Amino acid sequence: MTSPTQSLEDRVRSVAARHRDDRGPLLPILHSLMEDLGHIDPAAIPILADELNLSRADVHGVVTFYHDFRQTAPGRTTVRICRAEACQAVGAAGLVDRARTRLGIGLGETTPDGAITLEQVFCLGNCATGPSVQVGDRLHGRVGPQELDRLLESAT
Ligand code: FES
Missing domain, CATH: 3.40.30.10 (Glutaredoxin)
Incomplete structure (x- = not known):
């Protein structure tokens, strides 16, 4: 779990670091971000692309393919x-x-x-x-x- 006081970039990089040794880490990272933040902020996509050495289009494609990955914060x-x-x-x-x-x-x-x-x-x-x-x-x-x-x- 990341801290709500951390910046989005720090939170995303912290989650990515936890999964760095996973095989195919993108999906586990996205699920962890959903647990931590309740959604995948579009600003996280370039950070994840950088962390995983993927293109932004690759990360965006996965985020938008799965309906479970919300891109806006949910209601209460x-x-x-x-x-x-x-x-x-x-x-x-x-x-x-x-x-x-x-x-x-x-x-x-x-x-x-x-x-x-x-x-x-x-x-x-x-x-x-x-x-x-x-x-x-x-x-x-x-x-x-x-x-x-x-x-x-x-x-x-
Ligand atoms: S079909 Fe299983 S709970 Fe609705």
Whole structure:
């Protein structure tokens, strides 16, 4: 874990140093940065390119290929709605539409007040009691429209 008082460059170089001896260190570094910072700041890309002797395009390509690597800071609470098969079969698509409408944002976006980031995920490991929704670290099952409204309200 890096210190929040460190500059972005120091934090990125510190994380890179921890993974220097890994085989294929870029993905582990990006995951560590996600844990530390909550997103991959675009300013980190040239620093990583320098650390790993890669082109900026190479690093940018990996960051943008994987949806898990956010490039903007998330809101205070992230709401994840499962869109995998079992949850889709019991109404997940409707929950996503409802959340988008109620929050006025799209998937991967954050409300203007910075309260909620809305994301879709593909399985939360709670398939038997879908639709599944994760609010922050807390997993909820059998979430219907009213329960979703309550969860969104409690997250604002
Ligand atoms: S399919 Fe939704 S939790 Fe697994």
